[in-house]
Amino acid sequence: MRVRRMVTNALGSAALVLASMGAVTTTASPAAADPCGFFETSADAYYNHCTSDGSRVVIKVEVALAPDYERCVAPGKTWLGSASKIQGAYYIGRTC
Numbered sequence: 001m002r003v004r005r006m007v008t009n010a011l012g013s014a015a016l017v018l019a020s021m022g023a024v025t026t027t028a029s030p031a032a033a034d035p036c037g038f039f040e041t042s043a044d045a046y047y048n049h050c051t052s053d054g055s056r057v058v059i060k061v062e063v064a065l066a067p068d069y070e071r072c073v074a075p076g077k078t079w080l081g082s083a084s085k086i087q088g089a090y091y092i093g094r095t096c
Helices: 002-033
Strands: 037-040 044-049 057-063 069-073 076-082 086-095
Touching: 037 086, 044 057, 044 086, 069 076, 076 086
Parallel strands: none
Antiparallel strands: 037 044, 044 076, 057 069, 057 086
């Protein structure tokens, strides 16, 4: 009887640990897909405007070997160009 309790407790503990590891993995994946602000993939550069109010904002796009420029972006992910040409982008504090 005592051995049965120990085995049951050990199996319950292992199941709890595995379930919690699965929950952490599941919740962490979607957030990493499209981070807020400027980000790059292996080939492309994007700006993700994260908002719940539907506002459009002005960002400054920094370009390699060309003049930087300002751009109005809507909520969500906006393609800026090739990752080899775009060096960064950031919110400049204005709406559009």
